[in-house]
Amino acid sequence: MSGPAPEALAEPSQQAGRAWTAALSLANGAIWVGWYGPLQILLALQAAQLAPPETPKESVLAWVTGAGAVVSMVSNPLFGALSDRTASRFGRRTPWIAVGVLGGAGSLVLLAGAGTVAVMVLGWCLVQLTLNAAFAAVTAAVPDRVPPRQRGAVGGWLGAAQILGVVAGTGLATAAGGVAAGGVAAGGVAAGYLACAGFVVLGTLPYVLLHRDPVLPAGRRPALSVRALAAGFWISPRRYPDLGWAWLTRFLINLGNALALLYLLYYLRDVLHRPDPGGGVLILTAVNGVTLLGTVVVGGFWSDRAGRRQPFVLWSGVIMTVATGLLAGWQTWPGALCAAALLGVGFGVFTSVDFALMTQVLPAAAHRGKDMGVINIANALPQVAAPALAAPIVHHLGGFRMLYAVAAAVGLVGALLVRRIRGVA
Template identity: 85%
Template sequence: MSRPAAPEALTEPTERAGRGWTAALSLANGAIWVGWYGPLQILLALQAAELAPPGTAKESVLAWVTGAGAVVSMVANPLFGALSDRTASRFGRRTPWVLAGVLGGAGALVLLAGAGTLVGMALGWCLVQLTLNAAFAAITAAVPDRVPHGQRGAVGGWLGAAQILGVVAGTGLATVAGGVVAGYLACAGFTVLGALPYVLLHRDPALPAGRRPALRLRALLAGFRISPRRHPDLAWAWLTRFLINLGNALALLYLLYYLRDVLHRPDPDGGVLVLTAVNAVTLLGTVVIGGFWSDRIGRRQPFVLWAGVIMTVATGLLAGWQTWPGALCAAALLGVGFGVFTSVDFALMTQVLPAAADRGKDLGVINIANALPQVAAPVLAAPIVQHLGGYRVLYGVAAAIGLLGALLVRRIRGVA
């Protein structure tokens, strides 16, 4: 007697994802990044400067607020990923969390717009991270649910393109909206509208109620323990992503202050927008091509390695060539490297997942490697800038950390 077929949600996909589905998923992903990076690039820095008490450095205020939000992100992403794995809604495992996350994120951005104290600012940003990570965890898990291995580099490339366009759009909205409050409201509106086509137009494979794992807290928490000994490729891939993202986070955290206090740009807000746009142009030139090329030759490691090396060179420019032309060149090189890294590393990560039933949870654990650098970067950056040599030393440290991450990708054995 043959075993019953596994439900669609728990099988490895074989049919290529369609263009409409990929476009809608990418738009929803970009909308989430608008909700994150309008605040991170511009609005939180301006808010921190306004609300910092006399005698308290704005850098320290920004560091603690963004660090607190990153802690929430680090917990929320795997938690909501695990919950989506267990969701047996007729609308699918992922879609309900995408919708709830973007609606909650938009509401949190509205609350953050009205924050008049540092406590209110910190709580608002933590709520933004909590809710948008629910949506992001579901969107990330939808890729291994629906996309075969040989297409994941390309789909990762389109998601990466949407990510950087979201960063640019968020930065642009925050810059031109006409103030901190208007910037938050504009980002909130875009976050909701961008996710609607995916939520309304595309079917998400449903998990039959009889196949849903029991939602017990002890079992849920135990599932987050992934043994590096049993899954060494996953561990090395996680460490590679963490170190490269940490180097990138150190390079970007104080960009507004770097332009204002080191390069003495007359319009640092506009300078951030220009650098973000330059970065976006070069990133868009490599992110999709890198993913397609990686799919075509069937290899991931060389792309991740050389992307990390290029990003290291770019960060080194910020340390050694502290001029506006130097910043422009660094932004361009960072875009080239991060574009390839974004698409190919994502595809690599989906190929080291232990089990189809836990894709959301496992990708959430992997995504800690995106959030944890946001916690570690302020802890490292603030004392370096204030007491240990300033921005030159900060960017030198960032370059060294990113290079180490790039080299460690060679320790992965199961993915070429």
């Protein structure tokens, strides 16, 4: 284990090229298509179709998304750790991107044919398992290949691809699924899943086929054992306090965002009484995407130039709090449009700058994949917590108005906690 660090473990010093950044961003966007076509449209429609008469559709959706999020929470650091130990001639990350997207596409096909809630739960859990294998490798590639001074910009492009993936996934689900005022065209949900599956595969091909991943020599591969993998899920906040506070900031802001988005289709249908709730979700997602795209890359570049991350994360969280508060206090279609626009502004800056901040508090190069996976739990865990919190709030504690008030408060606390990080300006 002595001698200079191999390329796969060295701290990157050369700037990432445009072609590499574009291909990685496209792969990232494709993964988000596979997640958010179902999350925004298809799972909600399928839950309404398959829910037993005595069970509310919201509860079915909560069980499905919650189970998938538990799988996501475990699989992301697990596959990150496995990619850290992969010494193939194709590199550490690329094999897992390829296997993950193929498995994800197959799992979406399984969901397309689901005829019961049980198969729906199984299919969504498999989607989360496989796409998280790919996502863990994609996010680990950034600290592998991008120097810290460029990570805000690259994080911005990844964030832009993420929101385009959300918009594309929602658009594919809406168009292929035939979502309309009267419900769903025959076979519509299945067509939506198949369209998302095809995009997941095609979007990752440029990165997998055209870009070399640094190879880890077999002699530098960390030992593989169940005990080591399990122990790696815990990173002591006492030993690494900046990582602990950064994780908590990301978790709370993502929880607020998840609470705001989880029941959006039902909010439009049951509170605003939109005649075309699926189309309304697509419009709001597009508005959100336009404002997000206007800030995500700019915010990343700006934080690189300023050499500071904390102020950008703080004020982006405040803007998102205001946006979610609008959904609680101004329950009209114009209010929803304004909230979507503001949420895009805030989340755009947060997405790029917080990603860069996270890569700068990683403990060691040898297990970047595992550590990024642990950080990504802060994205997955809110998907577990949000349904558990949202369903009782909507049904017993004040409805959608209270739900969005709680979401705003949670996001604001998360934004304020970024000030506790000391090692990154």
